[in-house]
Amino acid sequence: MSYLELLKLASPEAVVVLTALVVLSVSLVAERAAAACAFVAALGIVLAIVAVLFLPRNETLFGGMLVISPLTSLFKIICLALAFFTILLTRAEKAPRHPGEFLALVLLATVGLMLLVGSEELLMIFIGLELLGLSLYVMAAFDKTDVRSAEAGLKYFLFGSTSSAFTLFGISLIYGVSGATGLAAISTNLATTSVQPLLGVGIVMTLVGFAFKIAAAPFHLWAPDAYQGAPVPSAAFIASGSKVASFVVLGKIVLIGFAPVRGSAGWHAMVAGWSPVLATLAALSIVIGNLVALAQSNVRRLLAYSAVAHAGYTLIGFVAGDREGFSAALFYTTVYAVTLVGAFGVVGVVRRETGGDNFSNFSGLASRSPLLAGCMAVFMLSLAGIPPLAGFFGKFYLFSVALHAGANHSLLWLVALGLVGSFVSLYYYLLVLKAIFVDAASLAAGEQAERMRSDFLQRATVTLLAAAVVLLGVMPNTLASRILAAVPQNL
């Protein structure tokens, strides 16, 4: 295998890295740096998407370090699209002081996403996680004029590095027990060795590391401050791209790598394995996320706690196991990511026009900007699981798969918990919409009582994302069938 062939197979990642470097150079040279850099970055992402489309259908290198399959290609495209929208959102926020650096970080984080998605080998996964994580820590702390940004970055970094340590310990223990780092090889070896306590420790530590990444309770404490304090594009990227890639990787690890030690999370049929661990994480996330979100008065913090709850719902898909569960979980997290980017887009506009993102800043948004209010309604209702939006189909898919999976409805407890969580969540999403549609403009927003002058680009982005959410709800087959077809047959 020559380096040229390797480069061809890794062309999307290479394109994005090159774009990052070009953006850095452009920012040194160009007059209106922000616009030029954003244009270059967006162009680079589009080229990377084209490069993904030109990849071969199936290829595995170095024992799983770089895997090209329909699933990885699909999710590379999804991650690149999410990065694209994040770049569009950087135009919405007040211009960061060093736009070139910020965009380069976004692009490097995207490389991390692609490495994560395209890998089925533990070491490469860890490298991807670190690349993603380090970029995100800096992105979260990027606004040096805001103390909350520094708080967000520091908390995210402290939590993140600790959980990276957990992940690394876990990975090394797994290696010790199974003697391999490629997921397929681990699975084969685990099937033959006897179950040891050390294996259990290794699995739990790895899962803990990933639970941090997906903001599952009780490893979610970084999320509220990161979502609220970080600059809007950073928060949007953390909420969307990072989550999607983490779920893809987590799914591959547990469903491919740890397949022999699955266990069962059925109500009267609990068997030790990773399944009950994920079920516990899911249950805790749903309960804690929804209950604490009830008490919030800041929209971004509310979105953070709702993110915890949605991580819980998605984990139900993994607990169900097999192809259907994986596919349902991936569909749900994709739809969720699109919705969150859109929601953060609206939050960014409101923040710029009224100086904050509490409920009072959103009051009367319907009269100031009906389009943004309508789009926010679409996003909030999709998160609540109201038809005909994408979130509703996602939940139906997840819950039906979960109920189908266990014999004799053994996962009914988890499904019921998920439904109760959705019910509770409707209340706080309606509170946001109440502020937007029902409340008259409050004092904080009163000065901006005239029609909000928002950028055409922001409006277009948010409208496009809202339309995507509606479309995915009315015609979910476009995405669902693709994901189901892409998920490998032998899970």
Add this chain to the structure above:
Amino acid sequence: MIAWTIYLTFGGAVLLLLLPRAFARWIALLATMAGLALGTVVFVSTPIADLAHFATIVRVPWVPALGMNYHLALDGVSLTMVLVTGISAVSTVLFSWDVEHRQNEFFFWLLLVVAGCYGVFLSADLFLLFVFYELVIVPKYFLIAIFGSTNKEYGAMKLTLYSFFGGMFVFVGILVAYVNGGSLDLNQLSQFEFSPQLQSWAFPVLFLGFAVLAGIWPLHTWAPTGHAAAPTAGSMLLAGIVMKLGSYAGLRVAMNLFPQGFQMWSKWIAVLAVIGIVYAAAVALRQCDLKFVIGYSSVSHMGFVLLGLATANALGVSGAVLQMFSHGVIAALLFAVAGRMIYRRTHTRELDALSGMNLSHAMPFAAFTFVVATAASMGIPGFSGFAAEITILIGAWKTYPIAVWIAGAGIVLVAAFTLRALKLSFFGEKAVQGEVTTVTTLSREEFNPITIPEKIGACMLMLTTLAVGVYPKLLLDRIMPAVETMRFLK
């Protein structure tokens, strides 16, 4: 062709968002009238024999991997409900002709509710039915919270959360049916034999979920609060049609899919229904706000529907469907008078205050309409309420004779609170405020006259209830064959 009722209503809803405010009510009127016209044309032109089975209209694959199809079907029961939705929708738009603020949003949410109702009544796929069922929930919130009156934010949130709460149980029931039956198609599932043990717990979960929306006692408290808080059009539609979504779906889904479960639990449904009839009537007797009286009367009438369903014989269930139609019209009429005709002009709904205004002289048309409406509500022969209730009671006599005795007592209570409300609101002679007794006779010139759209809407509703009351065979001919082929009767 009847599927176009859904598409035209949705299309109208989206269209009026994009056009200037002045057009909103006209587009809404056109869309609802088109829906009514389609319903009437299909009603008149379809041979009765074709309506006996749940015949497919449209069946297009939606998500093949999960077995979801866009599947619409029609039978006599569905057609009756589509017709009453059309009538109620047109009258709702007519009675909202004078909405002043944010007309686009008002009619958008209204048309969404109507379209969702059409969808539920025509759905033959479990997932599709659930989509339309849940779709109606959020527009209700905005209609009440933005455009409502008394305690609107609390009423809106309570109503919405209760509906979603019921939807939760429905979701579980639907998932269980889907996972065990392997299909989402209602026709296929109604052939499937679920195990009796499964049915024993799945049926109550599913039926209870639907019955929350139908106002079953004791999960009914959202209805009076919500309907009193809603704007007139909202109350007309919510009490008239949306509550029927619950009972219709209970019939179409719960009773057909889990017939043995239904047999096990039908007695308890009858018990709760009868309690609801009497309890709601008794509470209505004590209300001071006219809209609350009507709200509780809606719960009481829905109790009759649930009683009819619980009888498990063709006559009782047909009576229940007829009562769904009849109450849809009557509730619309009652709320129209209380909300639009009275409240908009006198700005009060307190019975004590109204009794001092001698409204029968000041608003003779409104008084006439309210007399007709209360007569129909009480079950006076000649109006649709009598035809429906007598059919239900005859059906109930065969299965639960005691229920007939108790419901009979309930009917007396219904007459009591209805007559009290009628007398105090329109024919009162003195108002008691504190220690002072005042008598005022307000003349006709004090109030804006009843507008033409209001008159048209009122006449439409009154004629409907009269026509069905005088000739119920018109509807029963189409309802009974459809009910007789339903599975739970065999």
